[in-house]
Amino acid sequence: MGQSYKVAILGATGAVGTELIELLQSRQFPVSELKLLASPRSAGRTLTFQGEELPIEAVGENSFANVDLVLASAGGSISKAWAPKAVAAGAVVIDNSSAFRMDPQVPLVVPEVNPDAAARHQGIIANPNCTTILMSVAIWPLHQIQPIKRIVAATYQSASGAGARAMEEVKTQAKAILQGETPTSEVFPYPLAFNLFPHNSKLTDQGYCEEELKMVHETRKIFGAPDLRITATCIRVPVLRAHSEAINLEFDAPFDVAQARELLSQAPGVKLVEDWQANYFPMPIEASGRDEVLVGRIRQDLSHPCGLELWLSGDQIRKGAALNAVQIAELLVARNLLQPAAPALAT
Amino acid sequence: MGQSYKVAILGATGAVGTELIELLQSRQFPVSELKLLASPRSAGRTLTFQGEELPIEAVGENSFANVDLVLASAGGSISKAWAPKAVAAGAVVIDNSSAFRMDPQVPLVVPEVNPDAAARHQGIIANPNCTTILMSVAIWPLHQIQPIKRIVAATYQSASGAGARAMEEVKTQAKAILQGETPTSEVFPYPLAFNLFPHNSKLTDQGYCEEELKMVHETRKIFGAPDLRITATCIRVPVLRAHSEAINLEFDAPFDVAQARELLSQAPGVKLVEDWQANYFPMPIEASGRDEVLVGRIRQDLSHPCGLELWLSGDQIRKGAALNAVQIAELLVARNLLQPAAPALAT
8 A cells, every 4th residue: 555645625515515525535545644624614513434424624724734635616706715735734735626727827627638647736726617628528539630720619508517406406396297286496507407597607708708718718728729729518407416518619620520439439538429320328317427528429520621510518517516526636646646644554 | 251262170189280279260261161180080079160060070071062172280191191182172272290391392381481482383282280380480580681591499399289189198297207216208209297308300311300401401491591400409398388498690791780680679579588697598388379489588699690590499380380371371361362162151
């Protein structure tokens, strides 16, 4: 056995936080001690890790003493407030919020795409936005063979992107509608059950919402391709957990469909799901709870000689958030980039 | 008052058929007599038109005697079998199926786009596919100012596209899932509630499904633009009634966003729905039951200097099917292209 680490989860009670706990356990991440941090209103509750009930603590000035690794998933303002303190206390922070993603000092990492970037961290490593991670894993193998010049994406994003309460809200709304009642909305601005609407993140002057611009800017940063042209339309759909994306790719020369299929059938983190006879392709209910991004319907774009179309579904909480963060942590361990501050307990 | 017409609805009991009855009534189409035709299993039932209970008759060899106008919405094979007989009996058939749409002898008409094509009919006028109608209405005003060169579309199609039974199936599935049970599927190949999947129409060798190819070929025919380059990804979503579409347009030169907005704010059949402060844009629940196609989120494509992005929702049963058919009928009346075979009853 190698070293093991004192890990803190910031935002332990959220949809991503609980998935982080599950993943640390199921993937046997070498944890010597797990600290569950959340807002004061969750303090005192407990959550189970490796059969043990662990108390949830309110995050505070002393939360990060002797902590080696912080997995943060409590929103941008919480990360902005606490990540620098955790780093000052000697921890490495893998941050799931958007707070540091576009900071030139902070690597933005999808382990299947740019693992080497992790080594350049100065305390904080950012976990990309969910839609960006899913798309990146699916198209990077193609980009390696022939650089992608332009992406036109349309997303089908599940309620989980807005957290556990949003998932409950959609179910409550669906129940109300099925009973002939008028649904109410608290998390979302409009009813999502049996409906859909453009992503409710802040709109910019360009007419794009922040979610769409994350796909544009984060993909460029992860790919190291500042000139990659990307446009996206991000839509919330009444699906509980996994996101789907229709992706149109343009290259400088035709991309052989058979080659694309072959590449994606072997790509890390990707599962090719294509049964053309049965009209069976990626679906969010089948992507839910799975590690791989399901990719299919790869076809030559009828409208462009150098275009490819593809369709994907991926678990937004898992690969789109928690799993990617844990994979970054595993990468740090594998490359000996994470040093325990405290003496190792496992030998 | 002008003339009035003996009208038959073929497929009167379906989702589109019942909407046709409602529209003939609410739009005061000059009906002297309404004949409701359906399959033998619906014969004997009645439906209400203008306060009167009308019997549903099984379609047969004598169904079209003295009928002036047939509104057909019973599927392609029924239309193929009966439309020629109705025409031989002297009727004009407005057909909602895909049977005749690409027939060079048959006009394919969206009244806001190519009303003049209706005059060239030889008995049959085809009503386009729902996704095609909605997109055509929204983008034609832009195409008039500057020809569209390429379209990349992604659709969000409601259950109603597969008929009334499909809408019930999604509700039944949602109920089952909310009760912790496993949903079953009969109309659709997979559960649609809290899920989505690529459109389940037949796949072609090119990797496109028929629904997607309808958008390609029908739009070209309606626009009279055989070289218009179009690609589409058609997805079924758990929405009951209205379809939505994310549409990326390419022109040969930049298209001013303010001009596009101004054009669409005044375009027939379109309602511009854009409140950028409130993040309020077209939604299927608001498009349901409405005549106009709701269009919004018009923005300069970040990835292409000559690109525009827009988003729309439109009632699939109404403008996407029944309303468009009735508007074609109204067009025939207004242009004196529909002659009553029987003596006019209204004077």
